Amino acid sequence: xxxxxxxxxxxxxxxxxxxxxxxxxxxxxxxxxxxxxxxxxxxxxxxxxxxxxxxxxxxxxxxxxxxxxxxxxxxxxxxxxxxxxxxxxxxxxxxxxxxxxxxxxxxxxxxxxxxxxxxxxxxxxxxxxxxxxxxxxxxxxxxxxxxxxxxxxxxxxxxxxxxxxxxxxxxxxxxxxxxxxxxxxxxxxxxxxxxxxxxxxxxxxxxxxxxxxxxxxxxxxxxxxxxxxxxxxxxxxxxxxxxxxxxxxxxxxxxxxxxxxxxxxxxxxxxxxxxxxxxxxxxxxxxxxxxxxxxxxxxxxxxxxxxxxxxxxxxxxxxxxxxxxxxxxxxxxxxxxxxxxxxxxxxxxxxxxxxxxxxxxxxxxxxxxxxxxxxxxxxxxxxxxxxxxxxxxxxxxxxxxxxx
Amino acid sequence: xxxxxxxxxxxxxxxxxxxxxxxxxxxxxxxxxxxxxxxxxxxxxxxxxxxxxxxxxxxxxxxxxxxxxxxxxxxxxxxxxxxxxxxxxxxxxxxxxxxxxxxxxxxxxxxxxxxxxxxxxxxxxxxxxxxxxxxxxxxxxxxxxxxxxxxxxxxxxxxxxxx
Numbered sequence: 422x423x424x425x426x427x428x429x430x431x432x433x434x435x436x437x438x439x440x441x442x443x444x445x446x447x448x449x450x451x452x453x454x455x456x457x458x459x460x461x462x463x464x465x466x467x468x469x470x471x472x473x474x475x476x477x478x479x480x481x482x483x484x485x486x487x488x489x490x491x492x493x494x495x496x497x498x499x500x501x502x503x504x505x506x507x508x509x510x511x512x513x514x515x516x517x518x519x520x521x522x523x524x525x526x527x528x529x530x531x532x533x534x535x536x537x538x539x540x541x542x543x544x545x546x547x548x549x550x551x552x553x554x555x556x557x558x559x560x561x562x563x564x565x566x567x568x569x570x571x572x573x574x575x576x577x578x579x580x581x582x583x584x585x586x587x588x589x590x591x592x593x594x595x596x597x598x599x600x601x602x603x604x605x606x607x608x609x610x611x612x613x614x615x616x617x618x619x620x621x622x623x624x625x626x627x628x629x630x631x632x633x634x635x636x637x638x639x640x641x642x643x644x645x646x647x648x649x650x651x652x653x654x655x656x657x658x659x660x661x662x663x664x665x666x667x668x669x670x671x672x673x674x675x676x677x678x679x680x681x682x683x684x685x686x687x688x689x690x691x692x693x694x695x696x697x698x699x700x701x702x703x704x705x706x707x708x709x710x711x712x713x714x715x716x717x718x719x720x721x722x723x724x725x726x727x728x729x730x731x732x733x734x735x736x737x738x739x740x741x742x743x744x745x746x747x748x749x750x751x752x753x754x755x756x757x758x759x760x761x762x763x764x765x766x767x768x769x770x771x772x773x774x775x776x777x778x779x780x781x782x783x784x785x786x787x788x789x790x791x792x793x794x795x796x797x798x799x800x801x802x803x804x805x806x807x808x809x810x811x812x813x814x815x816x817x818x819x820x821x822x823x824x825x
Numbered sequence: 826x827x828x829x830x831x832x833x834x835x836x837x838x839x840x841x842x843x844x845x846x847x848x849x850x851x852x853x854x855x856x857x858x859x860x861x862x863x864x865x866x867x868x869x870x871x872x873x874x875x876x877x878x879x880x881x882x883x884x885x886x887x888x889x890x891x892x893x894x895x896x897x898x899x900x901x902x903x904x905x906x907x908x909x910x911x912x913x914x915x916x917x918x919x920x921x922x923x924x925x926x927x928x929x930x931x932x933x934x935x936x937x938x939x940x941x942x943x944x945x946x947x948x949x950x951x952x953x954x955x956x957x958x959x960x961x962x963x964x965x966x967x968x969x970x971x972x973x974x975x976x977x978x979x980x981x982x983x984x985x986x987x988x
Contacts, residue, residue, distance in 0.1 A: 457896075458896070458898060459896070459898070544924065545923070545938075548923045548924055548979065548980070551979070551980055552980060558978075562858060563854055563855060565858075566854070566857060566858050566859060567858040567859035567987070567988070568858075568859075568976075568978055568985075568987030568988060569859070569976055569987055569988045571859040571893045571894070571988075572859065572893045572894045572895065572896050572898075573857065573858075573859070573894065577854070641901070642900075642901055642902075643886055643901040643902065643903050643926070644926075645903065645918070645926045645928060648937075666939050666940075666953055667953060669953075
């Protein structure tokens, strides 16, 4: 068996493995996720931060889907180079449909956390969809349930992501398994192969536990400074779009049509040999690498969007300077101008006496409800998460001998 | 009828049943859409007239509730206001090209996404924007400025109200 056939089988099995992980972790996530404009972000934050195991589930879902896009790509490339595309026409067409469904799931899953990146990124994508000649606006409105983000948008994306596309993927897999399973079975019955597979799964879990799926601040439709960026596998298209701003339909209409059209007619292109097929794949990979590289270089000096905890910490610092500093003072000594003018008994955050009878829970109640006399209540203007971040900021800045 | 023939007919029949069932689902998605809502008051309070500086551009955030199907949402929308004594020019901060948020600059307005630039009158100076900035209607009532906040479809020559 040549190396190409070996890569084909391994990438096919890896894709199946990733697909299984994506589906199983997706079921887990769907147990607590709520697809609504108001609840999408809080439920995602709950899964990520407060539920047990939710963090790991999100990581698995996020990185497995990335891995799936990659291993599926490797499979399609090798299958094409080896000439099997013409020989096993049905497998090839099903593989292409599967890959498009996976890309579709990635597209619709992107918006679900409803953080800044999800909201703005999806807005840009739907904007690009609208520029598809003739049908673009109708498709975008169909997906959104209207011409703007609205109550039905998230339920629709969630249904496509977790139900329509997922069912279609399983259907394709079923048809595939009917047509040819000998190669898979041959490998799956090989003990050495099974041990390698098992070790890779364990390594994958260990590795994934130290990486987390990105979560940014909740979506803010009036944030003028936000720069959304797509996932790594869409960066090339994003970069390409910059060069054809004068004719966006090239990016949204012509290019996808040519690409997908080529994939579908491949089995009937019989007159070119393996050398030319390899040249096509290699040149495409080079174009991909160059465009992705250019996108990364272009982005280097851009503002980098903070993740959730950094964004909250930054917001807490701003909130302290806006709401607390007048009484508690810039150094937390309780010597702010307001406090001095009215001679208020403001506590000193830097003294260890203050921290003896105060813990995070007591502080959160005081910030939320006030003390009833001089300390006002901020429960109406700050969310629970913002109050927690504020306490963390105060501890970090002023508490003696504080360790994270 | 032979067994084979029966199965063929049954296959066609199930196919037809499935497509008949998918038709109303697709029809529902096509027709159930949000748009400009009759219930909402479109005139949004933008503050007291006397608080607005004369002959100066100002960025304002409008906060209001809008009803969409079963839910009412808090909306946050940016606008730019220019006051010339009792005349007001108000632009939506949403770029007519690809719906990014425009920023004020020395010559007028600029969009960070595709580098469209606009004069202070809202006309397109350079860049891919298909129309000038979207001007919003204003009225003054009891010393307060009201802005008729509407969203328009991006990327088209005509101003189509979408919400």
